[in-house]
Amino acid sequence: MYRLNKSASTTWLALILAAAVLLCALVFMIVLGDSGRLALGPCIPGREGVAEGVSGGAKELLETPNFEASRKAKGDLEAGIVDERLVATLQDVTEEHRICVDTFKEGHHFLPGVKDGPFIPSGYGDAGGLPNTHYYGRAADIRRVDGKPVRGNGADSNVLDIGEILADLSPQRRPDQIIGPPSWTKTLDRSPREGWVLDADQLKLHEDHLHIGYMSNGETQNTR
Numbered sequence: 001m002y003r004l005n006k007s008a009s010t011t012w013l014a015l016i017l018a019a020a021v022l023l024c025a026l027v028f029m030i031v032l033g034d035s036g037r038l039a040l041g042p043c044i045p046g047r048e049g050v051a052e053g054v055s056g057g058a059k060e061l062l063e064t065p066n067f068e069a070s071r072k073a074k075g076d077l078e079a080g081i082v083d084e085r086l087v088a089t090l091q092d093v094t095e096e097h098r099i100c101v102d103t104f105k106e107g108h109h110f111l112p113g114v115k116d117g118p119f120i121p122s123g124y125g126d127a128g129g130l131p132n133t134h135y136y137g138r139a140a141d142i143r144r145v146d147g148k149p150v151r152g153n154g155a156d157s158n159v160l161d162i163g164e165i166l167a168d169l170s171p172q173r174r175p176d177q178i179i180g181p182p183s184w185t186k187t188l189d190r191s192p193r194e195g196w197v198l199d200a201d202q203l204k205l206h207e208d209h210l211h212i213g214y215m216s217n218g219e220t221q222n223t224r
């Protein structure tokens, strides 16, 4: 009787182990995208040949391995929706860091269930009523830097360096709507004249991503 039970439980154990191995293999295949690099969540790295039919900076960005993006963000680049200055700025950033942009225009929303339009909805802190730079393809949300989530890493040296790269751009090339987590903003210690948004309510709303945007189609509002 004892022997019978023992062999039955061994069989069960073998079955459970086999199922676990299969499950692990499946997860591994899903997580490792077609590039072989670990693609966490919605971050798909750029690679040669993916931007067929796309031209200019958008094509270069889509083919940059350091530029990771969600499918929706890639779609906006392919469709030519993303502002050229923003594309150029992201190219500068990806020369030194691997970033993941999850939204430009498509799929962006300020409030859950509220469709984005030309203006920021009134429920979104004190910024309600201002033009929505995402709507015009003039803003990007960066969720990860060098594989690390922005959330909880605002004072991380790599995440801070994104701010330093932006600060080094000339006032007319630099975005004039730069928002990040409170710790990131505090450590960088930049001014609104340089494009940084310092309103406490906005920093609180950007604890998990860096937002870089251009307020208008024309000159930036940066004065230094």
Ligand SMILES: [Zn+2]
Pocket (backbone or CB within 6 Å): 134, 139, 140, 141, 210, 211, 212
């Ligand atoms: Zn944003």
